[in-house]
Each structure stands twice: as structure tokens, then as C-alpha cells.
Amino acid sequence: MHSLLLGLEKFYATNSNKAYMNGDDQELSDSYEDSNIPKKTDLLSQTTTSVTNAKIVERQYQQADDNEKKYLRSTCSDDPLDMPYLMNIMTEPQINITPKFDSSVVSYEVSVPYEILLIKIWAFARSCQCEARMDDKFGVSRPANYTLGVGTNRVTLVVVDVTHPEPLVVNTYIVHIHRRTLLGTEFNKDHPHSVCSLKQDCSLKFVPNIECGLQNTAFDSWSDLLSYIAILPPCVTSDMPGQWVVPCSQCSPNSLCYWQKAIWQPKSCTYRWISRNKLTKCFARKKILFLGDSTNRGIMHYLLEQVNGTLQEWDKTHDIKLYSNLNNHKTSMSFAYYPQFWLPTDHRPTFDKAFYQLVRKNLPLENNTNTALVIGGVHWLDKRHVDIIMRGIQREGLTGIKLIIKDLGAGFHQPVEGLHCLTQKEQQKLLFHNIALTSYARQHGFHVVETFNMTMGRYKDFLQGQCACHFHRVVVQKKQKQNCGHRCPSHRSHQPKVSSPPSFHVEGEINAVYSEMMITQICSHMIYDGV
Incomplete structure (x- = not known):
């Protein structure tokens, strides 16, 4: 039976590899959860590892420095029946997983304090013919750091057979790490605070x-x-x-x-969330175009849910996505992902091309405030991108549209494989970069949605994602209920219960705050006019 499973795995892996070589890289792209992480395409060439045996492994272990030994496999088995299993799962700092590790158990849970933002995790395969790798069959086989967002984080360890031209996954282990929050107990307004x-x-x-x-x-x-x-x-x-x-x-x-x-x-004003009636009225006839990275996409998903009263569709698109069935077909929103770090430099679409394609996807566009363009990103955004947009709207005859920039945000403060990690001095430089960027954008007619100071002050409250820059996540609704708060249409509660497709909800209170500020900016005319 074991040889049969290996044969099937080899067959599908071979055909999958042929599809990739023919240019179908969709599966590889989708396997990366964090869109800010460069895709490790260079790992495709690392498909073979020299086959070892127990004596070689034991000799390497004995010759290693004492500080290195904990990261090395001390022994392995030449028994083919041990192929699909791990011999252990280890972490720094050391944490107790539930249930206690058993090679035949593939799913584990663990809870860590709020103060733990980063964990190093690694494992060893039992079989000398196999390796334990992180994330997928092309992942690293050495200890790797993972950022721990508030809430649940999923870490995948795969056992791969390295004796084939391409590594074959023979088993998968999942560790769900729950990082606790600082929400405190139930708030009692009558108690002194x-x-x-x-x-x-x-x-x-x-x-x-x-x-x-x-x-x-x-x-x-x-x-x-x-x-x-x-x-x-x-x-x-x-x-x-x-x-x-x-x-x-x-x-x-x-x-x-x-x-x-x-x-x-x-200090001198306050942000008030407008009612659903005002929101739907404000967004009627509007086309909102988002251009940027996943932090900008998080705002768009929040707006989708608020405008429609529910979120029935979402994806982590790395291309262009158009939503046209909003607000009883009165509103449309679209998103173009930029920059695509994971592609080779000479294959990455330019910012100007991304803007051009986004505009073409949304034609016809009104040259007034019924069209709004929102650009934003974590750290990559600078004055050059403002200049490109100004040239682009001039070329497209869209100088009358509303321009909004979401400024920089917290992120990249933890040492993680494949990502740059900024020192505290470099984080401080971002403040001055952000001040210069937003000042320049205002001079060119952009409205600014401030997220930098807000997220930096609570940088530890990021949600899952290796960049430590996400303050939102989209979750599947377990029960078919709305999460639009005071914006939920009252008539829906009287409708008969019918089978409905799954719906989603955007979590993250910090993302909600600056997304509401985005709504304030889009609907500023209603606030000025007292509508």
C-alpha cells in the first residue's frame, strides 16, 4: 500500500511539474499566503538532495558544534516504513503542543502569550530518505522564523521524499498557534478606570x-x-x-x-461612522479603484462588506479583480495588486502599467468625484508613484477624479526568512519618509488617510502574515449572520430562511478604524453639507 501511495504521488507530482514548466504557475502563486512575501521561485531548481543514511547523519551530528546540534538530526532510520513520519517538532522559545507529540498525529494546537511575536520552528523526518520542510515541498529544511499574529496562526510542516527528481510530499503536519490578545475582561462602565x-x-x-x-x-x-x-x-x-x-x-x-x-x-475633532442609509447613498454611482498591496486590499474588503451589508465574495488576488454587483448594482470597486515582488525583476508590471490596466478594466469612467482612485502600501510607496499617477490621469483625461493615498504602515519588524527586517533606526526613518510623501501628495491634490502613526503605535497587534503588516483578516462565517452592526438593513430579519452561499467577515478593529476614515474621505461632501 505504501509503494502504491508513493507511485500515485509521483504520477501527480510529475504531471503537476509539467504544467508548471508549460507556464501554469497559478498553483505555486496561490500557495503563498502572505502577498508581501517574495515567491521563492529559485527553490524550484533545488529539487534534489543527496541521499543519506544513518551513519552519515550520526557522524555529521557528532562533528557539529554544541550550539549547532539542536538544529541537526542526530540519527535517522533506513527502514522504508518510517518514511512518512516526523520524529519531533521543536520550537524556540520552547512551547508545549497539544496533544503531546506523536508521529502518527498530524494536527496540533498551542497557545502563547501576547508578548511572543516570533517563533522559530523546525522538525526532523524519521527516514534517512526524507526531509522535514516548511510550508511546502520546496520550503526550507532548516529552522525558520514565523511571525505570530494575534489570534490563530497556521504552520505547515511537510515530510518529503528526496530520492526522486522532484521532492514528493508523503505526509503533512499542521500546528495551529494561537497568540492571545490583550482585550481584557468584560468592560464595566460603572467601575472606575x-x-x-x-x-x-x-x-x-x-x-x-x-x-x-x-x-x-x-x-x-x-x-x-x-x-x-x-x-x-x-x-x-x-x-x-x-x-x-x-x-x-x-x-x-x-x-x-x-x-x-x-x-x-x-485632538480637535472626532471620526463618526456614518449610517448605512448615508453610506449607500454616498456610494451610489461611484467607482472606487484600489491600487496597491494587501493592506489596501484589506480596506477594500471592509468597504465591500459595509456597502453591501455582507461579504459574499473575496479572494487574495495578485492581479486585477472587479466587483460590480454592489449596492444593488449602483456601485463598483476594483483592485490591482502592486508590487509583485515574487516575480523576477524583468517580469514585474510597472506601476504605470498596473494603473493603465486598472483604468481599462473599469471603463467608462466619469471625470469627477464619482470616480475615486486609492493608492497605498506598507513601505514601498514614494513620491515617484505620485508623479506616475499625475501623468496617468492627465493622459487618461481623469484630472477631475478624487485621489486618495493611504500612507505607510507598520510592518517588517521581525526577522523572517525571505523578508527584509528593519532596524529601529530604519523604522524611525520611515516616519520622515512618510511625512515627506504625504506632504508631496497633498500638493498634488491627494487626500490622505493616515495609517502610519495608528499602526506603529500598536504594531504588536498585527494579524497573521509573515510581514507583520496586516491588521485585517477575512474569515468564513460559521453561521449565516450579518456583521454590519448598525448598518444592517432591518427588513432582512423578516425574510424566510433559505439556503444561502457562505458569507465572509472582515476582522480587525484597527483596519476597521482606518477603513471608516477612508469612508469619511470618500463621503466628505456629506459631512461638509450635513447630509
């Missing part, structure tokens, strides 16, 4: 010469803060300087804080 502010975390100071960590405010209670916010005028731009405010037991390190109540608060 300190009202604290946060501009930057002391472990990643990106603004020189200002305080870090939780700071006291002038408010005696959370109710006092909310009363003050209620009388502030609405913010009509989305780039007002602000800070996080949150109720805590006290404003000191390791205090109990209720981050589920946290508010991004400018």
Missing part, C-alpha cells in the same frame, strides 16, 4: 523625543472622555494627528486595559 493615551510602544520608538507607553490624560473617567468626544465636530479629513485612548486599571506597563474599547482620537 484610568483614561490612558498611547502614541508609541516603548519597544519600538519611531518618534524621537516624545513619551512612549501608556500616559495619563486629563479625563477622570471613561464616561468623561465619551462626553467630551460627543461634543466635538466631525473630522472632515482623514489625516488629523491623533493618539489611541483606552480605559485601563492604571496608566503603567502591564496594566489591565480594555483594548476592545480603544479609540483613535484626534
Whole structure:
């Protein structure tokens, strides 16, 4: 039976490889979950590994330095029946997996504290003919770092037979690592709380010469803060300087804080979420074009759900995607992914080409504010991209459209395979780069949605993704219910229950805040006019 399974695996692997060599790289592209990670196409050539045996493995282990031994296999088996199994799963820092490791069990769970942002994980195959690799059959066979977003993170370890021209997957192990949140217990508004502010975390100071960590405010209670916010005028731009405010037991390190109540608060105005009726009215006849990376796509998915009242369709497109059935077919949104880091340099579409293709996909376009273009990314965006857009809208006769830029964001602060990791000094340089970029964009007519200070201040609250730059995730709804909050249409509760396709929900409270700021910017005319 084992030889039969290996034969089938070899057959499908061979045909899959032929498809790839014929130019069908869709399967390889889709296997990478984080769109900010360069695809390891160079690993395709690393398809064979010299076959070893127990004596060679043991000799290499004995000759290794003591510090290296924990990362090396101490022995292996020449018994072919041991081929599909791991002999162990190891991590740094060491964590206890559930259930206790058993080579015949392929699924594990583990929970780690909020403070653990990064974990190193590795494993060894039992068989001398096999290797344990990370993610897929072309992954690394050495210890690898993984960022741990808040919530559940999935790590895949595959056992591959390396005796074939192309490695064959013979078993797959999954480890689900749940990183706990700092949401605190249920909030009781009648209990006394300190009202604290946060501009930057002391472990990643990106603004020189200002305080870090939780700071006291002038408010005696959370109710006092909310009363003050209620009388502030609405913010009509989305780039007002602000800070996080949150109720805590006290404003000191390791205090109990209720981050589920946290508010991004400018000094002289406040952001108010507009009602669903106003939202659908604002977005009627509009075409919203998004150009950028997965952080921009996260905003688009949030807007899709809010405008439609539900999210019935989504994907992690790395190309161009058009959604035209929104708001009773009154609204359309589209997304073009840029930059495609995983492609060879000479195969990557230019920013100008991505813009050109996005425009062509959405024709006809009105040359007024019914058309909005949103550009944004984590760290790659600079003045050159603003110049390209200005030339592009001039060429396409679209100088009257609304231009919006989502500025930079937190990310790339953990050492991960295949990604650059910025030092604290480099993170501080981003602040000045972002100031120069947004100032230049405003001079050219762009409206700015501020995400840099907001995400940097809470950089530890990223969700799953190796870049540590995602503050959103799309999840499948287990029950068919809406997550549009006060925007849900009331008539839906009286409709008869019928079978419906699966729906999705965009999670992430930080993404929700700046996505609502995006809505504020798109619908600013309604705020100005008091509609």
C-alpha cells in the first residue's frame, strides 16, 4: 500500500511539474499566503538532495558544534516504513503542543502569550530518505522564523521524499498557534478606570523625543472622555494627528486595559461612522479603484462588506479583480495588486502599467468625484508613484477624479526568512519618509488617510502574515449572520430562511478604524453639507 501511495504521488507530482514548466504557475502563486512575501521561485531548481543514511547523519551530528546540534538530526532510520513520519517538532522559545507529540498525529494546537511575536520552528523526518520542510515541498529544511499574529496562526510542516527528481510530499503536519490578545475582561462602565493615551510602544520608538507607553490624560473617567468626544465636530479629513485612548486599571506597563474599547482620537475633532442609509447613498454611482498591496486590499474588503451589508465574495488576488454587483448594482470597486515582488525583476508590471490596466478594466469612467482612485502600501510607496499617477490621469483625461493615498504602515519588524527586517533606526526613518510623501501628495491634490502613526503605535497587534503588516483578516462565517452592526438593513430579519452561499467577515478593529476614515474621505461632501 505504501509503494502504491508513493507511485500515485509521483504520477501527480510529475504531471503537476509539467504544467508548471508549460507556464501554469497559478498553483505555486496561490500557495503563498502572505502577498508581501517574495515567491521563492529559485527553490524550484533545488529539487534534489543527496541521499543519506544513518551513519552519515550520526557522524555529521557528532562533528557539529554544541550550539549547532539542536538544529541537526542526530540519527535517522533506513527502514522504508518510517518514511512518512516526523520524529519531533521543536520550537524556540520552547512551547508545549497539544496533544503531546506523536508521529502518527498530524494536527496540533498551542497557545502563547501576547508578548511572543516570533517563533522559530523546525522538525526532523524519521527516514534517512526524507526531509522535514516548511510550508511546502520546496520550503526550507532548516529552522525558520514565523511571525505570530494575534489570534490563530497556521504552520505547515511537510515530510518529503528526496530520492526522486522532484521532492514528493508523503505526509503533512499542521500546528495551529494561537497568540492571545490583550482585550481584557468584560468592560464595566460603572467601575472606575484610568483614561490612558498611547502614541508609541516603548519597544519600538519611531518618534524621537516624545513619551512612549501608556500616559495619563486629563479625563477622570471613561464616561468623561465619551462626553467630551460627543461634543466635538466631525473630522472632515482623514489625516488629523491623533493618539489611541483606552480605559485601563492604571496608566503603567502591564496594566489591565480594555483594548476592545480603544479609540483613535484626534485632538480637535472626532471620526463618526456614518449610517448605512448615508453610506449607500454616498456610494451610489461611484467607482472606487484600489491600487496597491494587501493592506489596501484589506480596506477594500471592509468597504465591500459595509456597502453591501455582507461579504459574499473575496479572494487574495495578485492581479486585477472587479466587483460590480454592489449596492444593488449602483456601485463598483476594483483592485490591482502592486508590487509583485515574487516575480523576477524583468517580469514585474510597472506601476504605470498596473494603473493603465486598472483604468481599462473599469471603463467608462466619469471625470469627477464619482470616480475615486486609492493608492497605498506598507513601505514601498514614494513620491515617484505620485508623479506616475499625475501623468496617468492627465493622459487618461481623469484630472477631475478624487485621489486618495493611504500612507505607510507598520510592518517588517521581525526577522523572517525571505523578508527584509528593519532596524529601529530604519523604522524611525520611515516616519520622515512618510511625512515627506504625504506632504508631496497633498500638493498634488491627494487626500490622505493616515495609517502610519495608528499602526506603529500598536504594531504588536498585527494579524497573521509573515510581514507583520496586516491588521485585517477575512474569515468564513460559521453561521449565516450579518456583521454590519448598525448598518444592517432591518427588513432582512423578516425574510424566510433559505439556503444561502457562505458569507465572509472582515476582522480587525484597527483596519476597521482606518477603513471608516477612508469612508469619511470618500463621503466628505456629506459631512461638509450635513447630509
